[in-house]
Amino acid sequence: MNAPFRHIAILSACAHRLYLYRPELFDALHRAGFSVTVFGPESLEEGQAGLGPAGIEYRELGLARRGIDPFAERRALDLIVRLGREQGFGVIYSYGIRFAPLANNAARALGVPCMNVINGAGSLFITGGPVGTLRRLLIFPYIRTSLRYASRVVFQNEDDRGEFLRRRLVKDTQCILVPGSGVNLERFPVYDLPEQPVFGFCSRLNPEKGIYELLRAFEQVVSVCPEARLRLAGELDGIEKTETYALLRRLCDAGSAEYLGEISDVPSFLRTVRCFVFPSYREGTPRAVLEAMSCGRPVITTDVTGCRETVKNGYNGILVPAREVIPLRDAMLRFCRGEADADGMGKASRRYAEEHFDVHAVNRVLTGQIQKLYRPTAAAGRQEIDGGR
DSSP, X not given: OOOOOEEEEEEOTTGGGHHHHOHHHHHHHHHXXXXXXXXXXXXXXXXXXXXXXXXXXXXXXXXXXXXXXXXHHXXXXXXXXXXXXXXXXXXXEEETTTTHHHHHHHHHHHTOOEEEEEOOOTXXXXXXXXXXXXXXXXXXXHXXXXXXXXXXXXXXXXXXXXXXXXXXXSOGGGEEEOSTTOBOTTTSOOOOOOSSOEEEEESOBSGGGTHHHHHHHHHXXXXXXXXXXXXXXXXXXXXXXXXXXXXXXHHHHTTSEEEOOSOSOHHHHHHTXXXXXXXXXXXXXXXXXXXXXXXXXXXXXXXXXXXXXXXXXXXXXXXXXXXXXXXXXXXXXXXXXXXXXXXXXXXXXXXXXXXXXXXXXXXXXXXXXXXXXXXXXXXXXHHXXXXXX
């Protein structure tokens, strides 16, 4: 007798990179008997390029990653519901706040459970002043209403969970806490640290990742420690016409920094780095930091939501205040001068990753929840019968 046909939908603002970043989750879902359709804002060509080789179906939503067009949202909802009825989605699963309302509305229309992963609250909580306050006043009621339908809301750190509970955006009974998306300890093995003080950053280069503060801090570091180097990898995201990009170009032209663009072989990149630096303003749990820890790298990161969960100050790295150049510069200089125990902290990073951030442990929780929530539909039943003929 054939195993039951089970189909789920996943929504993400970075759909084309989902398999690159989370191959273990897709493999775990496949082993559990799930077929997956991924929805995202990217073009059909871009989405298929990232997901097609892994045999994952991709559907274009026709939406922007940022901002909301009510008419486009309605068309996207209709698409998900139509395909959900045709293919028999038994769970709708989403990443990020951006697509959580859409996912819940689709699940509600289909009469199936929904599971939302809050992998960082992003600019919603970062933006200050009157603009940020007004934005939250407008958006929070919308999020609260949509999350009311969610069967599970997955948080990657306790701060985000507490924030959503205090603002009554979710109920405690909906919440699940996991340590980020985890890291594959085999794919990111330990490497010996290079002797030269090479600092590394691997993520999107945008203001919220603290890229301006990093470049300013390194500019001062290299003036004191000329042998220091900074290697950066990742997509340019909104800084191309800014002072930040001009500073990046100056440092690269001087030979003290190197910008590699987007890369696919992150372990090889981390192998060249003595210390990983990640001065973000806020995160869920930063995957880039977990990968550096798995490779045995000490980490300098900010004492903010999401980042502070990855570093015990003085144990496997150094915590610094967000948005400040001088403390970041001083922390980097400690590694240049040998005042920080890079080898000891690197070994501690690996231990911490093994103890708390194993990707397979995280995926057991997520796939277990999906299996519990899965609600077979009429379409799913028809495909099971057809598959047995």
